[in-house]
Amino acid sequence: MRKASIVSVGNEVLSGQTVDTNASYLSEQLLSISLPVVSCYAIGDDIDSIVRALNLASSDADVVLATGGLGPTDDDLTRQAFAKFLGTELQLENQLLKRIEDFFTQRNLQMPEKNKIQAYIPSGAKALANNTGTAPGITAEVKGKLFIALPGVPLEMKRMFEESVFPRLKKLASESRQVQIAIRKLKCFGAGESTISELLGSLCRRGRNPLINCTVEHGVITLHIIATAKDKDKAQQMVEKDEELLRNILGALVYGTGEQSLAKVVGQKLAQQKKTIAVAESCTGGILAKLITDIPGASRYFTRGWVTYSNDAKNSELGIPPHLIEKYGAVSEKVARSMAQGARKRAGTDFAIGITGIAGPTGGSEQKPVGLVYISVDSDSDCETQRFIFFHDRGFIRLRAAQTALNMLRLRLRI
Amino acid sequence: MRKASIVSVGNEVLSGQTVDTNASYLSEQLLSISLPVVSCYAIGDDIDSIVRALNLASSDADVVLATGGLGPTDDDLTRQAFAKFLGTELQLENQLLKRIEDFFTQRNLQMPEKNKIQAYIPSGAKALANNTGTAPGITAEVKGKLFIALPGVPLEMKRMFEESVFPRLKKLASESRQVQIAIRKLKCFGAGESTISELLGSLCRRGRNPLINCTVEHGVITLHIIATAKDKDKAQQMVEKDEELLRNILGALVYGTGEQSLAKVVGQKLAQQKKTIAVAESCTGGILAKLITDIPGASRYFTRGWVTYSNDAKNSELGIPPHLIEKYGAVSEKVARSMAQGARKRAGTDFAIGITGIAGPTGGSEQKPVGLVYISVDSDSDCETQRFIFFHDRGFIRLRAAQTALNMLRLRLRI
Numbered sequence: 025m026r027k028a029s030i031v032s033v034g035n036e037v038l039s040g041q042t043v044d045t046n047a048s049y050l051s052e053q054l055l056s057i058s059l060p061v062v063s064c065y066a067i068g069d070d071i072d073s074i075v076r077a078l079n080l081a082s083s084d085a086d087v088v089l090a091t092g093g094l095g096p097t098d099d100d101l102t103r104q105a106f107a108k109f110l111g112t113e114l115q116l117e118n119q120l121l122k123r124i125e126d127f128f129t130q131r132n133l134q135m136p137e138k139n140k141i142q143a144y145i146p147s148g149a150k151a152l153a154n155n156t157g158t159a160p161g162i163t164a165e166v167k168g169k170l171f172i173a174l175p176g177v178p179l180e181m182k183r184m185f186e187e188s189v190f191p192r193l194k195k196l197a198s199e200s201r202q203v204q205i206a207i208r209k210l211k212c213f214g215a216g217e218s219t220i221s222e223l224l225g226s227l228c229r230r231g232r233n234p235l236i237n238c239t240v241e242h243g244v245i246t247l248h249i250i251a252t253a254k255d256k257d258k259a260q261q262m263v264e265k266d267e268e269l270l271r272n273i274l275g276a277l278v279y280g281t282g283e284q285s286l287a288k289v290v291g292q293k294l295a296q297q298k299k300t301i302a303v304a305e306s307c308t309g310g311i312l313a314k315l316i317t318d319i320p321g322a323s324r325y326f327t328r329g330w331v332t333y334s335n336d337a338k339n340s341e342l343g344i345p346p347h348l349i350e351k352y353g354a355v356s357e358k359v360a361r362s363m364a365q366g367a368r369k370r371a372g373t374d375f376a377i378g379i380t381g382i383a384g385p386t387g388g389s390e391q392k393p394v395g396l397v398y399i400s401v402d403s404d405s406d407c408e409t410q411r412f413i414f415f416h417d418r419g420f421i422r423l424r425a426a427q428t429a430l431n432m433l434r435l436r437l438r439i
Numbered sequence: 440m441r442k443a444s445i446v447s448v449g450n451e452v453l454s455g456q457t458v459d460t461n462a463s464y465l466s467e468q469l470l471s472i473s474l475p476v477v478s479c480y481a482i483g484d485d486i487d488s489i490v491r492a493l494n495l496a497s498s499d500a501d502v503v504l505a506t507g508g509l510g511p512t513d514d515d516l517t518r519q520a521f522a523k524f525l526g527t528e529l530q531l532e533n534q535l536l537k538r539i540e541d542f543f544t545q546r547n548l549q550m551p552e553k554n555k556i557q558a559y560i561p562s563g564a565k566a567l568a569n570n571t572g573t574a575p576g577i578t579a580e581v582k583g584k585l586f587i588a589l590p591g592v593p594l595e596m597k598r599m600f601e602e603s604v605f606p607r608l609k610k611l612a613s614e615s616r617q618v619q620i621a622i623r624k625l626k627c628f629g630a631g632e633s634t635i636s637e638l639l640g641s642l643c644r645r646g647r648n649p650l651i652n653c654t655v656e657h658g659v660i661t662l663h664i665i666a667t668a669k670d671k672d673k674a675q676q677m678v679e680k681d682e683e684l685l686r687n688i689l690g691a692l693v694y695g696t697g698e699q700s701l702a703k704v705v706g707q708k709l710a711q712q713k714k715t716i717a718v719a720e721s722c723t724g725g726i727l728a729k730l731i732t733d734i735p736g737a738s739r740y741f742t743r744g745w746v747t748y749s750n751d752a753k754n755s756e757l758g759i760p761p762h763l764i765e766k767y768g769a770v771s772e773k774v775a776r777s778m779a780q781g782a783r784k785r786a787g788t789d790f791a792i793g794i795t796g797i798a799g800p801t802g803g804s805e806q807k808p809v810g811l812v813y814i815s816v817d818s819d820s821d822c823e824t825q826r827f828i829f830f831h832d833r834g835f836i837r838l839r840a841a842q843t844a845l846n847m848l849r850l851r852l853r854i
Binding site: 036042047049051052064068069073095136313321330371384422 | 636
């Protein structure tokens with residue numbers, strides 16, 4: 025099986041100013057085509073360090089992917105290092121220059137002189153088109169090994185990788201491969217990592233094939249089912265069998281697959297069932313509306329949202345009686361319910377969600393601690409309100425509350 | 440000046456299942472005590488790979504920090520690799536064993552047999568206490584170089600680093616240091632990286648002291664001023680002088696320092712000036728309200744927000760006349776202005792922002808392409824509306840629009 029190695033270039037990575045998400049993105053993509061990454065090197069903006077890392081990486085792997093250092097400024101040195109590594113010189117490519125000039129012209133700008141350097145690539149290497157920014161990528165083959173330099177800006181890197189690199193590597197990996205890997209991700213919400221791990225028991229043991237790995241992010245548990253077999257069909261079957269097994273054990277905890285977000289799954293269900301929704305938020309301050317409208321086409325089911333941060337706004341926008349807030353407090357079951365009901369009535373939607381809570385860091389008390397959140401889902405059949413206590417910091421509490429609201433709605437929408 | 444190198448151990452890093460936040464955390468901490476990280480190596484759960492990475496790291500640096508591979512399972516191999524690297528054997532430390540047993544006893548659990556391995560460390564090395572989990576750290580000195588192995592779980596790693604490693608490294612770095620480093624970050628918004636780079640000209644050249652590095656995230660340009668000098672005061676003075684220089688050149692493009700977000704700076708100004716704000720969002724779908732309420736204490740100045748996604752909502756919530764939408768379209772200067780004015784009138788705030796645009800990926804036309812956004816800021820003195828075209832994808836357009844709205848408000852709030 026062929027292997028890959030990654031070189032991340034940039035002082036910002038070494039000074040902790042940037043978390044290197046490029047390396048993890050590339051690693052995941054390459055593993056999915058059975059081209060595993062065996063090493064990653066992060067080094068600073070220094071020609072000799074980059075050359076050394078390229079040498080180390082090429083001793084580990086058949087494919088070397090470098091990211092970063094292709095920008096227009098003086099500390100962008102990957103171009104020069106690539107030329108040094110290849111033993112050639114940089115040369116101007118007029119086509120590239122025109123492309124970069126066009127980039128600025130389209131935006132009614134004149135190309136800064138600095139950007140001209142981006143039209144230079146090492147002699148003997150080829151450029152990769154950048155359809156998002158000005159930095160072209162670079163690719164070269166040396167002694168049967170493939171070297172690829174991509175921009176460091178994640179958006180530009182991803183688009184270039186997807187358009188110009190991934191198809192080529194996929195082909196390369198499939199030609200040489202003795203074993204095939206199939207991967208499936210199951211996305212779960214509503215239980216912690218250890219609960220899910222206990223439910224799955226020995227299915228999670230190391231050395232098992234398929235291997236089941238578990239990662240957690242913002243309450244979403246992702247189970248990675250990774251099967252290895254002689255041929256792709258067999259690996260695929262193994263993954264599918266495991267998926268069925270896991271779904272039987274985990275039931276409604278599984279909300280989706282792949283990269284699906286809770287908002288996407290909920291949106292699909294709303295659209296399928298031709299239902300509409302409105303939201304009324306207090307402590308989450310717009311996060312729930314944001315998650316819902318992150319999904320293209322959300323206007324099919326989402327009509328409006330309120331961020332009623334002040335008590336006065338809760339009254340004037342949603343019709344919540346001031347005496348209710350006075351008697352029970354803004355963070356209470358009654359107010360959450362009244363927010364959901366008021367929002368649904370005012371918006372005329374099939375569903376509405378109300379959220380009120382204490383996101384912190386201050387504002388908590390013994391009876392109502394930081395992290396206390398009430399979430400209410402109103403529909404024409406009934407109104408369900410739940411009380412939660414979320415932990416950690418303000419950002420975590422707010423996001424977890426919004427995600428939990430989506431999950432409550434998801435469970436209501438199951439057929 | 441002494442240097443550091445980081446070795447991240449674990450298949451989960453190489454398979455992209457985990458983003459290596461440990462490396463960026465450690466890098467930032469170490470830079471703050473003038474012990475810069477010059478290289479990072481990420482390798483899989485394999486003894487020989489770990490030994491090789493330790494060798495490479497020790498050829499780069501005086502201090503080598505490894506993270507991960509100290510857990511109790513079969514794929515945790517950092518202990519063994521450390522012993523091999525040091526040329527010694529693992530040996531049982533009874534005190535460590537007792538500590539691990541106590542960890543379980545305190546939780547009314549019996550120690551699983553597997554965990555016993557965590558009480559072994561290489562002969563000649565020392566253990567570092569883990570007050571959060573069961574994996575002790577390991578530290579050893581070889582030929583004047585310091586090797587430290589920390590757990591991979593971020594929470595455990597950070598606590599162990601802060602308690603047992605940071606004070607020691609701080610002392611070490613200050614003893615040996617001929618030079619001191621001072622760092623300042625200036626945050627800018629409103630111009631691209633190349634424009635700012637051109638404005639700064641030769642100030643950005645490599646080798647200059649202070650060194651000026653530039654990173655970009657979601658339209659925010661961060662300029663890192665890194666000064667090196669014989670003593671801390673001198674370095675600090677150099678940074679301050681450069682800050683003044685940069686501020687003079689960049690003017691209102693600089694909005695803050697350190698880790699400040701636009702929302703935080705705007706919030707501080709609103710609070711200082713005792714002004715209030717409401718927002719009315721269409722294409723940003725709650726992101727602006729979210730950014731504002733990310734800041735603790737936002738209730739001092741933010742009272743409410745609307746996400747008027749449908750035309751009907753724009754009319755019923757903000758009082759926008761249907762004929763205005765019919766005549767000019769929902770995405771138009773007139774509607775943005777009317778949203779801001781309607782929101783301010785309804786909320787009774789000093790300021791209100793209205794945003795309407797086409798976030799895509801569909802819904803664009805030749806006259807009104809994807810990325811077209813109108814942003815209006817209304818106050819009692821006047822109403823300013825601007826037209827923008829943002830590029831890239833839906834997520835980028837939405838976030839950039841919300842950030843740009845905050846920036847428009849920031850410029851209004853300058854004294």
